[in-house]
Amino acid sequence: MRTFDLFSESCRALTINKIRSGLTMLGIVIGIASVITMISIGQGAQTMIQSSIEGLGSNLLTVMPGVIQPGRGIVSSGRGAAQTLKNSDIEALKGIPGVAAVSPESSRRFQIVASTGQNTNSTVIGVLPAYEHVRSVFSEQGSFVADAHNRSMSRVAVLGPTVAQDLFGDANPIDKTVRINKVNFKVIGVLKAKGTAGFFNPDDTVFVPLSTMQKILAGADFLSLIALSVEDKDQMPRVQEDAHITLAQEHGTSLESPDFSIVSQADILGALTQITVVFTLFLASIAGISLLVGGIGIMNMMLTTVTERTREIGLRKAIGARNRDIIAQFLLESVLLTVIGGLIGVAIGIAAALVVRVGFNIAAEVSLFSILLAGGVSTTIGVLFGFYPAWRAARLNPIEALRYE
Amino acid sequence: MIELRSITKTYGESKNVVTVLQEVTCTIADGEFVAIMGPSGSGKSTLMHIIGLLDSPTCGEYILDGVSVASRSGDDLARIRNEKIGFIFQAFNLLPRATVLRNVMLPLIYGTRDSGSRLERAQVALRAAGLGEERWQNRSNQLSGGQMQRVAVARALVTDPAVLLADEPTGNLDTATGDVVLESFQALHDQGNHTIVLITHEQYVAEHAARIISIRDGRIVEDKKNGHRRAVRSITPAVSV
Ligand SMILES: Nc1ncnc2c1ncn2[C@@H]1O[C@H](COP(=O)(O)OP(=O)(O)O)[C@@H](O)[C@H]1O
Numbered sequence A: 001m002r003t004f005d006l007f008s009e010s011c012r013a014l015t016i017n018k019i020r021s022g023l024t025m026l027g028i029v030i031g032i033a034s035v036i037t038m039i040s041i042g043q044g045a046q047t048m049i050q051s052s053i054e055g056l057g058s059n060l061l062t063v064m065p066g067v068i069q070p071g072r073g074i075v076s077s078g079r080g081a082a083q084t085l086k087n088s089d090i091e092a093l094k095g096i097p098g099v100a101a102v103s104p105e106s107s108r109r110f111q112i113v114a115s116t117g118q119n120t121n122s123t124v125i126g127v128l129p130a131y132e133h134v135r136s137v138f139s140e141q142g143s144f145v146a147d148a149h150n151r152s153m154s155r156v157a158v159l160g161p162t163v164a165q166d167l168f169g170d171a172n173p174i175d176k177t178v179r180i181n182k183v184n185f186k187v188i189g190v191l192k193a194k195g196t197a198g199f200f201n202p203d204d205t206v207f208v209p210l211s212t213m214q215k216i217l218a219g220a221d222f223l224s225l226i227a228l229s230v231e232d233k234d235q236m237p238r239v240q241e242d243a244h245i246t247l248a249q250e251h252g253t254s255l256e257s258p259d260f261s262i263v264s265q266a267d268i269l270g271a272l273t274q275i276t277v278v279f280t281l282f283l284a285s286i287a288g289i290s291l292l293v294g295g296i297g298i299m300n301m302m303l304t305t306v307t308e309r310t311r312e313i314g315l316r317k318a319i320g321a322r323n324r325d326i327i328a329q330f331l332l333e334s335v336l337l338t339v340i341g342g343l344i345g346v347a348i349g350i351a352a353a354l355v356v357r358v359g360f361n362i363a364a365e366v367s368l369f370s371i372l373l374a375g376g377v378s379t380t381i382g383v384l385f386g387f388y389p390a391w392r393a394a395r396l397n398p399i400e401a402l403r404y405e
Numbered sequence B: 001m002i003e004l005r006s007i008t009k010t011y012g013e014s015k016n017v018v019t020v021l022q023e024v025t026c027t028i029a030d031g032e033f034v035a036i037m038g039p040s041g042s043g044k045s046t047l048m049h050i051i052g053l054l055d056s057p058t059c060g061e062y063i064l065d066g067v068s069v070a071s072r073s074g075d076d077l078a079r080i081r082n083e084k085i086g087f088i089f090q091a092f093n094l095l096p097r098a099t100v101l102r103n104v105m106l107p108l109i110y111g112t113r114d115s116g117s118r119l120e121r122a123q124v125a126l127r128a129a130g131l132g133e134e135r136w137q138n139r140s141n142q143l144s145g146g147q148m149q150r151v152a153v154a155r156a157l158v159t160d161p162a163v164l165l166a167d168e169p170t171g172n173l174d175t176a177t178g179d180v181v182l183e184s185f186q187a188l189h190d191q192g193n194h195t196i197v198l199i200t201h202e203q204y205v206a207e208h209a210a211r212i213i214s215i216r217d218g219r220i221v222e223d224k225k226n227g228h229r230r231a232v233r234s235i236t237p238a239v240s241v
C-alpha cells in the first residue's frame, strides 16, 4: 500500500464522523495546551528568580544570623530572629584577603509618613556607603548614604523608587521630610528602579545610615545581615571558608556549630532552582494527567470505530489488504488525531503563555524544548493508544467480519 | 485452474464436531462459468470462502494454478486474493459514504503491480458492469440495490482477476434487476477471460451457468454440463436498476 493511499484512506475515515473526531481530538488539544502552558510558567518563574538573584549584586556572599539547616532550604532559617551579628564582625571580615567590600545591613519594617500626608509601610534598611557598590544600586536623583552621615548619625533617608512614587507621586522628593517611626528624616536621594525580584521588591525600601538605624530607630546594635563582595569569582569558596573561621573565632563558637551562616549566590540559586523545578514538574504532571485522559479518549473512539467498521475491515481483507495494511490504516488514524490535536494544542499553549505573560506579569516562555516534547508525546500517545484497536482490527477473521451485521 | 482434492471442513472440537464440507473433489478450468447450487446451510459459502482463500480446509488439498495454497503465508494469500480473485457478495459490502468510483478503485490501492491509471481502469470496469456514467460520482448509499450490485461487480472486475466468485449475488435483488446482473456474468463469460463461480440456492439462477454443481449437506451430489443455458429473459427498457 502506498503512503499516499494510506493517508488518503485514514483522512477520509476521520472526516466521515467529524464531530466525533473533533471531540476526541479536543482531549489531546487540552492536554498538550496545558502541558505547554504549565512548563512555560514554570520555566518563566525559574528565569525570573535567576535574573533577580543575579541582580542582587555580583560575587556576593551573605552572612546571616542563626543557622540554616541543610535540607530545609534557606527560606526557613532555624532561628530567624537570632541576634548574633554585631558591628565588631564588620572590621573582622574586612581583614580577610580577597574581600572587596563589606556591607552590613540592619532592617525592619516601619510606617513611613510624608509631609504630603501620604503614608506607606516599607522596609527600612540601615546601611554603610559600601551598600551602593556591593548591591549595585544607582542613584536617580541626589546622593546615597555617605560616611559622614554615619559618623554624625544623620537623620537622612534615600528612597527606593516605589516608596518615592507612593509618598510624593511625580513631585520631587529631594529635601522633603518623611517621618519614619515618628522621627523626621530629610530625603537626600532617590534610587533607580531595579524591578521586582520575585518575592521581594528591592524598590520598595528606604535607606538610612546604619548608625541612625541602630541608635534611633531600632534601639539595638545587631545586624540583620552582612553582605560581602569578593574581588574575584574564583576566590569565593576560599573567602567563604575564611569568613566562617574568622566569625567563629570572633563569636567564640566551634566551627561545626556556628551561630551564623554564610551563603553564596550559587547556594541561593541552587535552592530556589530546586524549588521551581519541583513546582514545574508538579504543574506538568497535573497537565500530563489530562493528556492521559485524552489518550484514553482516543483509544475509546478507535475501539468503537473498529467495531462499527467490522464489515469494512472484512471487505478490505477479502480484496487483498494484508494485516499490516489494516494496522497501518487504523494506527495512522489515531496518530493523525493526536498529531493534529497536538499542533492545535501547541498553538493554544503558546497563546495561553502569552496571556499569562501580559496579564499576570509572569515571564512565561515557550521553549522549543516544550514544543518538541509536546509533539513527541502526542505522537507517542497516538501510537500507544491506537495500537491495541488497530491490532484488534487486523486480527478480525474476514469471514466473520463480512457476516457481521 | 481450480483443483479441489478431498476438501473437508469441520467446525468445533471432539464431541461437537460439525462437518460442513465432506471430501469435496472437483476441477474448474480457466474460463468456465460454474454454478454451485444447494439449499441453505449446505456449505456453499464455506466452499466459496475456501476457493477464495479467505478460509482454509481442515483436510484435503487446494491447488490454484498448479500451486498448493496450504504453504502460502497470510501476506501471500492476501496478494493472490488481490490479483487473482474478485468477490461479489449478497450484501454488496460497499463503503457507504464513498463514491462509486472510489469503491471501485479500492482493490487497486492494495495491489503491488503498477496498474496504469486507476481511474481509467475503474471506468472500464464500471462500463463492463453496465452502470451509467451519471452515477459514478454518487455516494454508494444513494444507489438502488441493482446499481449497488453493479458497483460490486465493477469492483470485482477492476483488478482483471482470473476468478470471479459471486455468493448469492441476486439474493437481495428482485428478479428483473437480478437478471441484469446475471446477464452481465454471461457477457463476461462470453469474452472468455474470467472463470466465474456463481453460488445460489435457486435452480433458476443456476441455469444461467454453463455447468451446475449441486451440493447437499457438504457433499457434491451432481456435476453436469448445462447444455441449454438459460438466456436472460427479455431485458425490457422498463427495468430500472
Ligand atoms: N464458524 C462456524 N462455526 C460453526 N458452524 C458454522 C460456522 N460457519 C458456518 N457454519 C455452519 O456450516 C454450515 C454451512 O454454512 P454455509 O457454508 O454458510 O452454508 P450456505 O452458504 O450453503 O447456506 C451451516 O450449517 C452453518 O451453521
Ligand SMILES: [Mg+2]
Pocket: B044, B045, B046, B167
Ligand atoms: Mg451462504
